[in-house]
Amino acid sequence: MLDDAMKIYMAPLQSYTTGFYRLAHARTYGKMDKYFTPFFEENKEGTKGLDLYPELSEKYNKDLHCIPQVATNQADFLINFARQAKEIDYQEININMGCPFPMLVKRQRGGGILKHPELIQEMLESYFTQGIDVKVSVKMRMGTDSPEQGKSIVKILNNYPLEELIIHPRLVTQKYNGQPDWQAFGELCELSHHKIIANGDITSKDTANTIIENFPGINGIMIGRGLLIQPELPFAIRGIQYDQPILFDFHDHYFRLILQYYQDWNRSFNFLQNFWHYPLQTSQNLKRLYRQLKKHNKPDSYQLWLTTVKKSIL
Numbered sequence: 001m002l003d004d005a006m007k008i009y010m011a012p013l014q015s016y017t018t019g020f021y022r023l024a025h026a027r028t029y030g031k032m033d034k035y036f037t038p039f040f041e042e043n044k045e046g047t048k049g050l051d052l053y054p055e056l057s058e059k060y061n062k063d064l065h066c067i068p069q070v071a072t073n074q075a076d077f078l079i080n081f082a083r084q085a086k087e088i089d090y091q092e093i094n095i096n097m098g099c100p101f102p103m104l105v106k107r108q109r110g111g112g113i114l115k116h117p118e119l120i121q122e123m124l125e126s127y128f129t130q131g132i133d134v135k136v137s138v139k140m141r142m143g144t145d146s147p148e149q150g151k152s153i154v155k156i157l158n159n160y161p162l163e164e165l166i167i168h169p170r171l172v173t174q175k176y177n178g179q180p181d182w183q184a185f186g187e188l189c190e191l192s193h194h195k196i197i198a199n200g201d202i203t204s205k206d207t208a209n210t211i212i213e214n215f216p217g218i219n220g221i222m223i224g225r226g227l228l229i230q231p232e233l234p235f236a237i238r239g240i241q242y243d244q245p246i247l248f249d250f251h252d253h254y255f256r257l258i259l260q261y262y263q264d265w266n267r268s269f270n271f272l273q274n275f276w277h278y279p280l281q282t283s284q285n286l287k288r289l290y291r292q293l294k295k296h297n298k299p300d301s302y303q304l305w306l307t308t309v310k311k312s313i314l
């Protein structure tokens with residue numbers, strides 16, 4: 001049985017782990033230790049108060065330990081983001097230093113910032129000298145295009161009182177290809193003075209246990225795609241079993257939350273497609289069902305499609 005002190009977090013995945021998803025997941029399976037929102041970016045969000053985003057509204061995050069994430073290299077934006085988050089009762093924010101989206105990387109944000117230690121240092125120096133009462137954690141890859149970059153960044157991060165450091169040991173240039181480099185992860189852990197959370201390709205209880213056994217000093221693990229494929233995975237890792245598959249209860253919670261919010265079938269349907277994307281990738285038959293989904297884009301037809309999925313999964 002996994003030690004309770006070992007934390008399990010839900011990773012942020014833009015368009016997938018939305019507020020609706022996180023809340024429906026918690027109501028169905030139980031609460032995870034922490035949730036991270038997909039990243040907010042400056043320019044778009046700078047013009048609108050954070051309290052206006054359903055992603056952050058109390059309705060979808062009440063009683064969940066949720067951390068708003070930001071992708072920036074600007075101290076002013078970071079400070080403003082933290083202050084706005086505090087106003088709506090968030091105590092911690094997370095900085096994205098890993099996203100491989102080319103538009104972000106080109107602008108030295110997300111995974112692109114790892115090549116610019118000077119920007120990280122300036123931003124954190126300014127943040128921490130202002131004494132803002134909002135904790136900061138960082139989620140990073142092991143470099144933009146070289147693992148040496150991750151090492152220099154970890155040394156810089158050591159100068160600041162971060163809440164924790166989440167490491168996904170891939171380079172930004174790898175996107176999601178190849179394997180995470182767990183040896184490089186170990187080296188970064190040794191260099192870091194912070195609490196470490198391991199992230200990347202945790203898709204089963206066995207992978208989780210191997211990482212925890214190989215790196216006993218870490219504080220937790222973060223799961224993204226493994227959870228989207230198998231939403232019960234974080235609880236299976238803790239040894240919790242459900243009497244019956246409850247994927248469809250999860251779906252029903254999620255479906256209700258979306259329809260209530262949008263009151264519009266077409267917009268809701270996009271979210272439903274995202275919900276089914278990962279669970280229906282595990283066999284040729286399920287992939288074929290997923291491809292058929294886009295033709296079932298009307299409420300009655302969707303219900304018929306769902307019946308076929310139920311028969312294939314249960």
Ligand SMILES: Cc1cc2nc3c(=O)[nH]c(=O)nc-3n(C[C@H](O)[C@H](O)[C@H](O)COP(=O)(O)O)c2cc1C
Binds near residue numbers: 013069176202222
């Ligand atoms: C479609 C997609 C969207 C993602 N969006 C974010 C994001 O908004 N913020 C972030 O920090 N990471 C994001 N990630 C990265 C994941 O949080 C995670 O670090 C990565 O998928 C590796 O973990 P996993 O193998 O458990 O999924 C995204 C990944 C994918 C595939």
